[in-house]
Amino acid sequence: MLRIKPDQKQRVTLTVNGKLVSGYAQPRLLLTDFLRHEMGMYGTHVGCEHGVCGACTIIIDDVATRSCLRYAVQCDGLELRTVEGLAEPDGKLNTLQKAFNENGALQCGFCTAGILMSATKFLQDNPKPDRDEIKEMLSGHICRCTGYEQIVRAIFQASGQ
Amino acid sequence: MKPVAFEYCRPDTLEEVMELLTEFGGDASIISGGVSLGAMLNMRLVRPKALIDINHVLELGNVEFDDATAITGALVRQAAAQKMTSLMSGVPLLAMSLPWVGHYQTKSRGTLGGSVAHADPSAEIPLTLVTLGGSVTLRSPSGVREVAARDFFHGLLTTDRRPDELITALNWPLRRASTAYAFEEIAQRHGDFAITAVAAEATVAIDGTLANVSFGLGGVEDHPIVADTAEFIGRPATRDTAKEIAEVVADIVDPMVDLQANADYRRQLVRVLGSRVLSSAFNEASAVREAA
Numbered sequence: 077m078l079r080i081k082p083d084q085k086q087r088v089t090l091t092v093n094g095k096l097v098s099g100y101a102q103p104r105l106l107l108t109d110f111l112r113h114e115m116g117m118y119g120t121h122v123g124c125e126h127g128v129c130g131a132c133t134i135i136i137d138d139v140a141t142r143s144c145l146r147y148a149v150q151c152d153g154l155e156l157r158t159v160e161g162l163a164e165p166d167g168k169l170n171t172l173q174k175a176f177n178e179n180g181a182l183q184c185g186f187c188t189a190g191i192l193m194s195a196t197k198f199l200q201d202n203p204k205p206d207r208d209e210i211k212e213m214l215s216g217h218i219c220r221c222t223g224y225e226q227i228v229r230a231i232f233q234a235s236g237q
Numbered sequence: 238m239k240p241v242a243f244e245y246c247r248p249d250t251l252e253e254v255m256e257l258l259t260e261f262g263g264d265a266s267i268i269s270g271g272v273s274l275g276a277m278l279n280m281r282l283v284r285p286k287a288l289i290d291i292n293h294v295l296e297l298g299n300v301e302f303d304d305a306t307a308i309t310g311a312l313v314r315q316a317a318a319q320k321m322t323s324l325m326s327g328v329p330l331l332a333m334s335l336p337w338v339g340h341y342q343t344k345s346r347g348t349l350g351g352s353v354a355h356a357d358p359s360a361e362i363p364l365t366l367v368t369l370g371g372s373v374t375l376r377s378p379s380g381v382r383e384v385a386a387r388d389f390f391h392g393l394l395t396t397d398r399r400p401d402e403l404i405t406a407l408n409w410p411l412r413r414a415s416t417a418y419a420f421e422e423i424a425q426r427h428g429d430f431a432i433t434a435v436a437a438e439a440t441v442a443i444d445g446t447l448a449n450v451s452f453g454l455g456g457v458e459d460h461p462i463v464a465d466t467a468e469f470i471g472r473p474a475t476r477d478t479a480k481e482i483a484e485v486v487a488d489i490v491d492p493m494v495d496l497q498a499n500a501d502y503r504r505q506l507v508r509v510l511g512s513r514v515l516s517s518a519f520n521e522a523s524a525v526r527e528a529a
């Protein structure tokens with residue numbers, strides 16, 4: 077059994093976008109804060125910190141899920157994918173990102189990192205979704221700018237339909 | 238929006254969970270998916286001394302069946318349950334209610350047991366368990382007990398679970414003969430907690446009358462309830478009966494009032510959605526009866 081005292085800093089090692097990284101976390105440190113403040117990876121955004129807005133969504137062990145509802149110490153040894161890992165190695169936007177760009181699927185971009193990660197996993201599970209399925213998946217995100225329609229269009233386009 | 242400092246404990250076996258519950262009792266919070274508890278922790282609505290993370294207790298992730306029951310371990314995730322055909326066909330009401338639960342990104346992690354432990358009055362999973370007459374298995378250092386779901390939920394986020402108990406499993410009655418089910422709700426956005434959710438189970442006798450009705454209501458009172466429908470047993474399984482039940486029940490419930498809806502609106506939802514699910518269950522059960 078693993079036990080970590082409240083003020084103890086535990087070493088946490090995980091794979092983020094294929095790279096092994098590690099840092100220290102007290103039990104109460106949110107995974108989002110670990111990524112942003114310990115790892116300096118600011119791509120993952122934080123909105124509500126209670127699971128409602130979706131901004132912090134990343135892929136953990138192949139599951140799209142909220143990183144604000146996870147504590148870093150829970151994630152030792154796990155494999156994470158974040159928005160920083162989406163672009164091609166030469167820095168070019170990937171298909172999904174390009175579709176967001178072309179469809180005006182973001183304005184301020186606050187919600188975008190989370191939606192991109194949800195959509196990445198969602199398209200992996202369901203490569204040819206219909207618009208209703210996309211909307212249902214999107215119901216787990218809040219976007220204050222776009223009105224969602226452009227996001228639906230972008231995901232639909234990225235699915236090659 | 239950051240939790241209080243707590244000790245993190247990650248047991249690998251049920252015995253270790255029991256040791257921790259002996260040590261901490263009510264000073265510990267038990268976390269599975271963390272979809273509800275994570276929010277409570279981050280908002281400091283709960284301030285535990287220790288967080289017991291049961292995600293590594295693999296035996297809690299099993300689904301088993303006996304003649305009349307599906308037994309889902311506390312760690313069965315909502316999305317995984319929905320993909321399990323044997324469970325969905327065995328417990329049709331759960332198959333109908335799960336699509337209303339949460340979002341793609343929360344169901345992937347949230348568990349059936351966690352929703353029951355959290356006991357939000359409008360949550361779909363507790364309502365489903367109560368409507369079907371299922372039960373909750375709890376384990377403490379001093380033993381195991383099973384509590385009927387109808388006795389388990391006491392009020393807003395309050396259950397029969399004692400501080401030193403862990404929910405180990407939920408017990409879902411399997412589909413019964415000549416019986417049909419229906420589920421509906423109204424929420425602000427699909428996947429949000431329901432303003433009002435209704436569930437129905439109906440069994441129709443050979444002569445087309447009601448042999449059994451269970452009419453469950455979520456988001457109406459401070460915990461999920463099953464309306465008293467005894468006076469309607471033996472009545473014809475028709476749309477008129479459905480409407481009458483919903484109307485009678487809407488008048489006797491004592492609805493919550495919150496920012497989303499007042500009591501009148503909730504009563505109206507009980508009437509409208511209630512008569513819809515009841516008549517759908519009656520129709521379907523009559524059809525199953527005739528086919529049999």
Ligand code: FES
Pocket residue numbers: 121122123124125126127128129130131132133142143144145
């Ligand atoms: S920050 Fe995680 S859901 Fe809003």
Ligand code: FES
Pocket residue numbers: 181182183184185186187188218219220221222
């Ligand atoms: S682009 Fe601004 S919140 Fe979505």
